[in-house]
Amino acid sequence: MTSTAIPPTGADLCVHCGFCLQACPTYLALDDENDSPRGRIVLIKALAAGTLSASDDAVGTHLDQCLGCRACETACPSGVPYGQLLEDTRATIIAARPIPFTSKVILATFANPWLLAISMAGARLLRALGITRLLARAPGRLGLMMATLEATRRSVRGGSPAARARRGAQSASAQTGALAPQRARVAVLKGCVMEGLLAPVNRATERTLARNGFALCTTAGQQCCGALHAHAGDRETARRLARANIAAFEQSDAECIAVNSAGCGAAMKEYGHLLADDASWRDRAAAFGAKVRDVSELLAAAGPAPATGAPVNAAVDFPCHLVHGQRLSDPPARVLAAIGGLRAFELPDASACCGSAGLYSLTQPALSQRILAPKLAGIAASGAAVVTTGNPGCMMHIAAGLIRSGSNVQVRHPVELLDAAYEYDACQGEGQER
Template sequence: MAEPGVTLSNPVRDVCDYDLLFDCVHCGLCAEACPTYVVTRCEMDSPRGRIYLMKSLAEGRIDLDDDAARHLDLCLGCRGCETACPSGVHYGRLIEGARSFVERNHRRSFADRLKRRAVSAIFPYPDRLRALLAPLKLVDYLGLRTALRAIMPHVVRDWLDLLSPLQANSRPLAKAAALTPRADAPTVVVHHGCVAQVLADSENINSERLLAAAGYRVVQLAPNSCCGALDLHSGNAARALDFARANVRALKNSGADAIVSAASGCSVAIAEYGDLLKDEPEFAEDARAVSSKVRDLSSLLLDAPAKPKPEFHCRITYHDACHLAHGLGVREAPRKLLASVPGVTIIEMTESDLCCGSAGSYNLTEPTMARDLARRKADNIVATGAEYVVLANPGCEFQIAAELRRRDSKIKVVHLADFLAMASL
């Protein structure tokens, strides 16, 4: 019960959307769906525990100390709890609000501030990321990655390990569509994201080519701004709103009937622009319209007329990217699409929808928990005996591939668009 003087509309502190906290009935069904609780078995590292923590902070019953901030920081924002929750708790909105509160009111250690500011200053801006990686391309070309790792600080080595050799980063591209789509065909725009267009642009290009081959009219987006997901997850609400406004303008101007992203986290961020900008009269209506057009690649390809596919014999397993499964509720469409490729055998993995530990920039800011989850994910992948693990998010790709490389595994980690491109050649 709230403290005297605290009401649903009058919390002591603006931690999050206070009214939403009361949707939680504290049943605990979310706990086993929470990756951090599965690892730590600590109640305060479960969604129920964090909701209690947010409520206590809002009502002024506890202070925002290092321990409270730590439990909130450790959340991956994967939204597995939303899928498990029988009460429809909007946990994603709650944790994003709480993180913004933490960033405004808690002073982190110098090392933590430096790390987070580096991520914030570089990753949402493709030109900055390209410039940062340019010397690493030369290092990889000369075969000096191992020597570079040996002299780098520990935190930099961990970040380097998430990048496969940049010279070997190219993927086969799907054949360009030979026919011009019908004039009345639906139009689709692929949002290229920020990190994805630098480190995994084949996924964007293959998405566009596969859609064009399926009969859609693909239009280009200009400008292409960061979706804002990294900022929402890290508590930088002001810049997230700036990115959202820029994208709403650009996506509206594209005139597309459907909006796709090769990064599931970006898809969910765009799908929530309507809620994010609901209080801004200049953007609210357009934001709702943009959000309503978000689709996933697999669903659009399944909606198109079926065409004969060449055989591609292999064993694959499928990893459910968190925001695709829990944010958009898409699970069966990618599996159905993959099963339609002649020769493909799908082997389901244990805990296919448990977070791999990538979670945007989480594997950069919380490397210990991220590695624990990567090991758990890799164990489940290896147990399937698959040759490929297919997924729909580049962050998951980098995270899982890094762990499999540590094991000298020959299992290939491939984005859905790149896999379909390979299978079509």
């Protein structure tokens, strides 16, 4: 048996203490040491040593069932960089254990701007025709996929004609940075799913940043961040996308890159690691990563400008790649604290993975739903009208689960709530003027 020559970087830090076990969703769901962080690290070391083969189905299954949620990293007292270890391993064993066909097609689509645009247009058409709503509670994968698309539906925002006109002006200002900004020049990552299916979240992000004094820079040539590819082991495509994004954002003259998708932000902050072996891109990648900020980091640092907003009970959930991948939980709380009417409270398992995890909800549907179930129960018990979380995958996965369970609870990004509160206040002020 030959060694897979996986760089054991970080694996040797594991002292087998087991502190990570109770943080691991797959260990809790499956009660199998091989599906725990500690167990998987043993498998990874055995692969590196050549005592296990990457073509061994059992080994592959245990690695495939890992969500990559990185909750084990936060729990680990020894500092095992588990997320990078997993990605390194998946990239190394890809020859012996190729990416499944369906995942390959999805990854190829996301890596090609034209295919991505066509597929997103098709998804929006299904949504506009009401097909996603009709089939959202169908059994099996079809129902799950339709519910996930239906979860991206946003009603056309209301308000008076004057409020809509003001919003339009504000949006236009956001495009040109014409609000006499006093803070940093910021370029916003459009993202693939965010711009394709959740464009109102991007527009809310732009308005909210402009409202808080940031100057928005336009950035042509952006592509998918490559996080899905890196997580799946397709590191070469992830690197190609990273280089394209670095080159695009370097043209923008931005001081910071604002990201409203926690998964993308975590991956982009780690471009330096992704391109560490590429001498001509290594330094640019590290410099780029240092400029990436979650939108909540920027807003929290800015204040943010207070709003009253409508009185709403909102349950707060944390995307894994925000709270574990980027170690950020305070900034979203500070964004929500700016909304006076909002009664925000954390779900009991706010930092636990929802089961979305990139392509995981498609590749491991049964386990993904099992991991989601306690989250849905917590939401139902909380009495919340809204759940707020800052990652498109989590937003869609949780909302799909709520739709399929017959719940009316909505899922919104924190910046959507702040943006809506600004608009609510503007409409209230307008009503008083009349």
